[in-house]
Amino acid sequence: MDSREFNLKSIRPEILNATINDSMSSDERFQNLVLRPIIKFQNDLLIAVFRNYIAKHKSVFYDLSLEKRIVYIGNAIQKDMKLRNSMKGMIIGQFTVEEYGIYIENSSALNKRMMNIVKERLLSNIQLFEKPEVLVAV
Numbered sequence: 001m002d003s004r005e006f007n008l009k010s011i012r013p014e015i016l017n018a019t020i021n022d023s024m025s026s027d028e029r030f031q032n033l034v035l036r037p038i039i040k041f042q043n044d045l046l047i048a049v050f051r052n053y054i055a056k057h058k059s060v061f062y063d064l065s066l067e068k069r070i071v072y073i074g075n076a077i078q079k080d081m082k083l084r085n086s087m088k089g090m091i092i093g094q095f096t097v098e099e100y101g102i103y104i105e106n107s108s109a110l111n112k113r114m115m116n117i118v119k120e121r122l123l124s125n126i127q128l129f130e131k132p133e134v135l136v137a138v
Helices: 003-011 026-041 043-056 066-079 081-092 097-105 107-124
Strands: none
Touching: 003 097, 026 043, 026 081, 026 097, 026 107, 043 066, 043 081, 043 107, 066 081, 066 107, 081 107, 097 107
């Protein structure tokens, strides 16, 4: 294993509840072995990127109800190609060369899985997307 591959794999968090078995599809296997650990590793960066996205879009997010914030996050991830491509790049850049080879075989389906995981991760951290002045240092 070359040093880049070893280093990339060694920094990924282990996801203990990730299911891996012989009956799952290759896409699901890739999702659980590659995408989930990388997205978890990139969590803080993805949150920072989305905070910047909120600021660049005149902070309208802060005036929305919780339900509309959830819709806003989903729409941003699905419809804003610049944001979507930026986030995909942050994840794909953490692939090994072998993983990239697997990814390009079915990138469309894997991109959908990737963005769904990113969306769920942002939604699970929605409390972090408050107005900066509302957050209080403890």
